[in-house]
Amino acid sequence: MERQVTINHPEGLHARPASDFVEAAIPFQSKIEVVFQNKSVNAKSMLSLLKLGIEQGNSVVLRAEGPDAEQALETLGGILENTH
Structure with missing residues (x-):
């Protein structure tokens, strides 16, 4: 499964936003x-x-x-698209 997203965070995917993203990704079983x-x-x-x-x-x-690819894409895509 794939999902294209645009990064909206003012800092891009650096330091804090990247840390938040990785923390959210780790619990998923999917690659x-x-x-x-x-x-x-x-x-x-x-x-x-x-x-x-x-x-x-x-x-x-x-x-x-x-097994949880769809949920992973939904959750992680939302984090990347979030402006905060």
């Missing part, structure tokens, strides 16, 4: 990836996410595979 500019990283890896350098207004693809 979850964030795809940005043809690079795919584990959504449960803070360092990998920070290396992508995702900024406000960038679009990413969330990809999830597993």
